[in-house]
Amino acid sequence: MSVSRQELLIFTIARLLKDCRSVAVGASSPIPGAGAVLARHWAAEKTPSRRLFLTILGSGRLNAMTSGGVELFDMAAQGRIDAFFLGGGQIDGQANINLVGAGDTYPQTAVRWPGSFGSAYLYYLVPKVILFREEHSRRVMVPKVDFISAPGPRDDGVYRPGGPIGLLTELCWFSFDKARRRFRLETVHPGHSLEEVHDHTGFAFDVAPGIGTTPAPDAPTLAAIRGPIARQIGEAYPRFVQQLFPDAA
Amino acid sequence: MSQDWLLASADALAAQLPDGAKIAVPHDTLGVAMETTRALIRRGAKNLHVVCVPIGGLQVDLLIGAGCVGTLETSAITFGEYGTPYRFHDALKQGAIRMLDATCPAIHAALEAGHKDIPFIPLRGLLGSDLVVHRPDWKTIDNPFAQEGAAHDPILLLPAIRPDFAVFHAPYADRDGNVFIGRRRDLATMAQASTKGALVTVEEVREVDLLASEETAAGTLPAIYVGHAAIAQRGAWPCGLWDLYATDEAHFRRYGELARTSDGFARYLDEFVHVRRQAAE
Numbered sequence: 001m002s003v004s005r006q007e008l009l010i011f012t013i014a015r016l017l018k019d020c021r022s023v024a025v026g027a028s029s030p031i032p033g034a035g036a037v038l039a040r041h042w043a044a045e046k047t048p049s050r051r052l053f054l055t056i057l058g059s060g061r062l063n064a065m066t067s068g069g070v071e072l073f074d075m076a077a078q079g080r081i082d083a084f085f086l087g088g089g090q091i092d093g094q095a096n097i098n099l100v101g102a103g104d105t106y107p108q109t110a111v112r113w114p115g116s117f118g119s120a121y122l123y124y125l126v127p128k129v130i131l132f133r134e135e136h137s138r139r140v141m142v143p144k145v146d147f148i149s150a151p152g153p154r155d156d157g158v159y160r161p162g163g164p165i166g167l168l169t170e171l172c173w174f175s176f177d178k179a180r181r182r183f184r185l186e187t188v189h190p191g192h193s194l195e196e197v198h199d200h201t202g203f204a205f206d207v208a209p210g211i212g213t214t215p216a217p218d219a220p221t222l223a224a225i226r227g228p229i230a231r232q233i234g235e236a237y238p239r240f241v242q243q244l245f246p247d248a249a
Numbered sequence: 250m251s252q253d254w255l256l257a258s259a260d261a262l263a264a265q266l267p268d269g270a271k272i273a274v275p276h277d278t279l280g281v282a283m284e285t286t287r288a289l290i291r292r293g294a295k296n297l298h299v300v301c302v303p304i305g306g307l308q309v310d311l312l313i314g315a316g317c318v319g320t321l322e323t324s325a326i327t328f329g330e331y332g333t334p335y336r337f338h339d340a341l342k343q344g345a346i347r348m349l350d351a352t353c354p355a356i357h358a359a360l361e362a363g364h365k366d367i368p369f370i371p372l373r374g375l376l377g378s379d380l381v382v383h384r385p386d387w388k389t390i391d392n393p394f395a396q397e398g399a400a401h402d403p404i405l406l407l408p409a410i411r412p413d414f415a416v417f418h419a420p421y422a423d424r425d426g427n428v429f430i431g432r433r434r435d436l437a438t439m440a441q442a443s444t445k446g447a448l449v450t451v452e453e454v455r456e457v458d459l460l461a462s463e464e465t466a467a468g469t470l471p472a473i474y475v476g477h478a479a480i481a482q483r484g485a486w487p488c489g490l491w492d493l494y495a496t497d498e499a500h501f502r503r504y505g506e507l508a509r510t511s512d513g514f515a516r517y518l519d520e521f522v523h524v525r526r527q528a529a530e
Contacts, residue, residue, distance in 0.1 A: 068434035073354035107348040112338050115325030120352035121374035151377035158376045
């Protein structure tokens, strides 16, 4: 059975969330959302079954907040969010992320992206921030971001119980070493190579000894992704599900 | 009972909002006052300071394109899956608006300070972000309550945001001007932080008392925080309103085609915003 890129990413994200009790997913994030729903599905299947609290922004059903948009940030500060996802128009080798713009001088940047959203807060406070950006190119993975929306971990005395655990792209999974302030390539996705990752990454990174291939989901997991998981995330991301999982739409 | 709070139309509501006013507006899924937005453009509002709680979308792109905005304070401008905010991008490049980039919890926290009328509020995170470099109104201090002997603990202070008005759209008001906001508590914070309260459009006014039942009272913005209201059916269109109606995707596509250029945007305004005036002329 062939596994699509998105299915591999959904499965990988769910594996990264395995031990979490509470996961939040921000705006415009269908793949992280589906990964989080799969992680909840696994938790519910365990004996005894385990609860995984989900907060998916943009969803009515997969969101239990009753105190407004501010509640997500307050929950994060209280230590009630174990994992969150951030991306960026640019990401550099020290895990600084840029969601504002690139080229020329701020605010008149040559390219403008939406803005920093909650990154300049959640990046510091959520213990497992998973950097997720499908496009893996030298345009995105740069030596140094043009604008720091949220800085990678650094030794500056700033209160920072959280931070990035790694970076997942269309090519690979890097872990992030907070002490060394460097990414380390852990696994390359099936069909891709270490050389390809080097070619498309603008920053220097370490390579794990005995680097492996990112595991692909087995048949029952794929069936779950294509069925109940796709149906649940379809409430928040109908277009995504229509395109990728038309049978579940 | 007197219904002096109830105005005849969104245009009458927009007339309450002077040029240069600071307004707090909610993001697209909370209930955006799009009819009021069109009315503001029709009346030629100028130099508004728009605070997005905490991000903005079509409403802001329209106001910017129509030249109504002097300052924009927001954590992001996005149409989500529905296109690109070209007028916002264009105004930034031209230097036509003062841009105050923020992060979502900073806007929420500063509004909470406004709602308590305290001058500032501390917030975690942010230090080391370039956002701080471009916000001279934000200041860093050492936590004065840090344990003695502990390493220094820098923390950011944000000045309170006290808008003149909160501007949003909600499903209904009751006969006394209490407004049903459900679990959208941000709308209450915005209204309470605003010196002149909320300017609200509603789908309808119902002959009920929202405060009479515990179940509805919990989701109600009391009338004391409501400056004025007006009925505007489908007043959030083309944005959606909660579970009452969905985003008009086809209209967003049309907007995206036209708003790519300033000429196209002018045509959009003629077709969808100034129609009332044309009908009246």
